[in-house]
Amino acid sequence: MSKSKDAQASRAVLDYLNKQNRPYSAIDICNNLHKEHGKTAIVKACEVLTEEGKIKEKINGKQKCYFADQSQFPEVDDSEIKEMDVKIIKLSELVQSKQEENKKLETELRILNSSISTEDAQKELHSLNEECKNCKEKLASLKGGAVQISPAEKDRIYKMREKFVKEWRKRKRLTNDVLGAILEGYPKTKKQLYEDVGIETDEDLHVTVPEI
Template sequence: MATKAKPSEAKVPVLKGKEAEDKVLEYMKKMNRPFGAVDVSANLKGSVPKAAAQKILVSLSERGELVQKTCGKTTFFVANQANLEDMPTEKLAALESEYKKMDENNKQLVVETKMFSTEVNRLRSTPTDKELASEIVKVADAIEKAQAHLEPLRAGTRLVSAEETAQLDSEWTRWRNEWTRRRKIFLTFWSLVTDTLTPQQATELGGDLGIEHDTAEHGVLEKGALCSTGSVLGKRRR
């Protein structure tokens, strides 16, 4: 079953004879650009078939209406510039003035477009009323929790009991002593192992064995008030 042609696909009437020739000449003068027969036929929506367009173009060039040029194997035609109407000075001045006005108008439109684009981006990044309401609820909840946390401090309540402080002091002393003891044992052992090695060889051996020495943070901690003699967590010596 044949498919019905859509309205937009309706065929363009094919022109013939003088009507086709006038159509081609009118198009070539209007565009004032080089075209081949294929381009002319396609641009005229097939109203002048390719074969007919080629014959018409050749005929018009022989009559001096068009100029025929050959580039390699391609032949194209262009309107004879000598036959085109000269542009009066007044008309040229009017067109130049119109061009300048349109150019200024375009520049103004570009500025306005950028301004509106900036405003649109700002509006898009601005939270909506619903989003603001949600954020306000979150902030109010955070404030309420912070206030509840501050209340005992404002009332002078001790958050850590004396027993808990003593326990922390005991744990700190125990594990610091253990750290110091183990470090002393390691340094003694390491000194014996690397006694015959150069510092570079000792460093390479430590890297191969995956030995991690105390970092700069450990040194700062060891020299700080927390590790000073007689210092405890609950009562540091000043």
Template sequence: MAKAKEVKPKSVKGEEAEKMIHDYLRRTNRPFSATDISANLKNAVTKQVAQKILEQLRDSGQIHGKSYGKQSVYVCLQDCLEEASSDQLMDLDRQIQTLKGELESVKAEYKVKSTEFQILNNSPSPAEIHQKISTLDKDIEQTKSKLDCLQAGSVKNVTEEEMKETLANHDFVKKGYLQRRKMFYNLWNLITDCLENPKELWDKLGFEKDEIMDVKQN
């Protein structure tokens, strides 16, 4: 079935177009450009015609116009608007109060949702939780395996005498290490005393400094 041909609205000009644009500005009481007005009136007035009429209304003092760069906007003069009745003003006050109540409700809901969002955003993702669970499961399995070995008696406990002997051997080795370390540096300082760049010789010989933790030279 052939698609129905779209019927374009008939464009108006002259006084009819002028009245249509002026009434629209008074009714909306908002600033618009010629392009906005033509689009909002469903192209009943072309952009070119709207621009011309807006300039004429501005020049005649019926509306106010102001340019922003290459674009001009137009708005109806406030003194051209009809004065609102007391009933209309009361109705507007009721609308304002209703909107204020809705605004406070929206603000309160926004605050709650923002707090919930922060909590969720700071919480680990499902992937991170699964990874953490997997790591803990491995730790539990390793700890359980060690515990089973201890309970089965397959691990020999170290006696107090063995512990003392081990510490004594450690102290003996450490003391010998510190003595040899001191002897080396005394000899090194004696040999390199006349050198301008001892570090160059150190690197050339391939020496490495001792980085053992908690070992101090006495």
């Protein structure tokens, strides 16, 4: 490796350790520098910088870690450390608050994305009005004594209803089995799981499986 590349690796290691001011292994440094320099170059740079006294080395068994020379930094008194600890606590609370707020917003966004648009709602309303109109006309015709359906058609409809109700029950049972298996290892409540996944139950829509 050229002296120029060695110097670049050493400068990168020194700048990184001084900026982070915490211990790292050579492999960690290599990964954190996004492998801009090879592992061999980083290891060599750490050894050279240690020999030159620009960084410090600590050996724990076979593991070596490197950190910035603390003599170059100004001393920090206890009161300043306490202020920093308080600031860390406040910032941690703020992060948690923002995460919870973000989670609520994501839930609202998911609900909005799954909601029908105004244009589609207007089309559906028009379709339902037409359907309602047709039903009223059919009702009026039935009240007038007109025969609208044959016994064979009636029997076919009842069989279809029975088939669909059975399928409804089957799918609900399978879904509940799957969700039950998930909940065995899920760290939150059943309600929270449904919210996270975006599941709407029959109960949420105030419907029940019909009797056959």
